[in-house]
Amino acid sequence: MPTHGPRYRALLTGTGWTLAVIATLAWFKSAPLAPITLMSLGALALGWAGVWMCAMKSEQRAARAVIGEESRMVIDELARVIGMEMQRAHIELGRVDDLLAHAIEQLMNAFNSVSEEARRHQTELAQLASAARGTPAGEQLRAAAERVTSEVNGAVTALQFRDVVGQKLGHVRRELDALEQAMQQIRAVAGAQGGPATPGRQDLATQVHGLLRNLEMARAASPVRQEFMHAGEVDLF
């Protein structure tokens, strides 16, 4: 069945109205002509104005529907592209995680053998320093033993980067998931806005506010605030 535009429907309605006015005029042909003609012309003009306004509103609604459909298509495309980018970002994060795991494995192996060696030297240095106590050589040996301890402790602190970075990566993953969910919700919201209004439907501003709040919560939930690998604070209750 062919569909007709608002202007075509308005033309049909207006013509119908005109015919109705002419028919009324013919009905009253026995009455004095001038007032009836004037009234009929007035009714005709009013009718055409009403029909024209209805046609304009109908056209505006149609235009809005077209814009809404185009917006939904743009949002769908945007959601698809962002979804793909998110997947790529997840894959890259996975690669970073694998690289870190490999690096820490090698570092830990190296640390274990070096620390074993260092512990032996440390003990020997301490024994020699003790034997040479009070002499310049003894002082030098004591300082050397302290240096070894300090270096090993520094390595122990630095080697905890895997855990700190791993948790940060986990948080970035959760943020990406939240963004992806937000994009899907925007897609759903855009689709729902084009449909008929229902009593339970929230307005766009409320829904967008909810999405932004969820994103903010996902961002704020980071378990890692460290910017450097300096030792953290200690609190005893």
Added chain:
Amino acid sequence: MKSILAVDDSPSIRSMVSFTLKNAGYEVIEAVDGMDALSKAKTKVMNLVLTDQNMPLMDGLTLVRSLRQLPAYRSVPILILTTESGVDMKSKGKAAGATGWLVKPFDPQRLIDVVRKVLG
């Protein structure tokens, strides 16, 4: 020899904690998460528990609450070693019954000092 239960899902952290505390003369038993720790804590009463917060299966705060319900662990020091440094989380730790809160990364000497202090 005093025994310490070191709980962390990160192998590198478990390794660093074990290395530090064993060198300081403690026996260290490792657990990979809260569930594993609870199971090991029931088989042997430890002198101290050092646990991470964010772990799979059971987190640190849940572990602390569970341990505090066991009569043998009412007065055992429990330290939380975590990347979390927020005041809110620390308050939760205190309310759960933790003895102290240490933020990662830890300095080995500071960890040993704290352990010595809480063990008396």
